[in-house]
Structures are given as C-alpha cells and as structure tokens.
Amino acid sequence: MTRTIIKRSINAPVDVVFDAVAHITNFRQAIPHILDVEFISDVQSGVGTRFKETRLMNGKETTVELEVTGYEENQRIRLVSDAGGTIWDTVFTTEASTEGTNLTMVMDAKPYKLLAKLTTPLIKGMIRKAIEKDMNAVKVYCEGLVVEV
16 A cells, blocks of 8 residues: 655635545636546535546546545545556544634545555655645635635
C-alpha cells in the first residue's frame, strides 16, 4: 500500500471548500482537466453517489468509476475506486483555520493484482503531481468564488 497526503490552506470558508470537493459537478468545474462526469446512480451527492469521471492525464483521456462511501457535511468525503488492479481510497477533510480552511487529501493505493503491485510504487510520483495540480486548482477555484461574492 502507498499513501499520499497533500494539504492546502485556502482563503475561503469551510462550506465553500467542502462544496468544491464534495459535490461532483463543482469539483468538475474546479479541475480544468476533468473533461466529463457521468452519474451512474440516482443520487448525485452524498453516500451512494456513483459516477464515471473522464479526465486528461498525460495527454490521454482516462475514465474511472468512483463511489462516495463516506460523507459528513463540511467535514469529510471519502471516494473509492477500483482501477487498474488497485483500490484507490481517497478522503478529503476540511477544517476551519484563521486564514479560512485547511483542506487535506489522503489517498491510499492498495494494489491487489501482481502488475499493479509492481507499478503502483513506480507511478507514485506521477500520481502525487496530478493530485497537487488538483489541489492547486481547488484552491484557485474556491478563492475565486470568495472574491466574486
């Protein structure tokens, strides 16, 4: 298993930051390289939400199916995906700070297929860079919403 932890301090209220990461349509707006989101469940927010996300990664379109398995309003959201022989378990947490909100993302990659066990540690740096880019985009998006209000 590999774990990636990334944090950002965002100059925006907790509810704005949480809405950006926990509501899939907002997350799509925040992340420019997410090309499409298709809901495959009747619910579109909270536990039980299932969707396919297509994004541009290294110049290629990649589609992954995700499910929201944990949700506490303005506190945390957990997304799980089974892709490429690996379970990707991601938790975003939000916490109020003097500057606005601390956003933390913890992603655990649990490979269960032989090839994934060999490649997952090798692509950890690439995954980290992609997540850093996502977190930076969320920060810009949220801080832009506060300025617009």
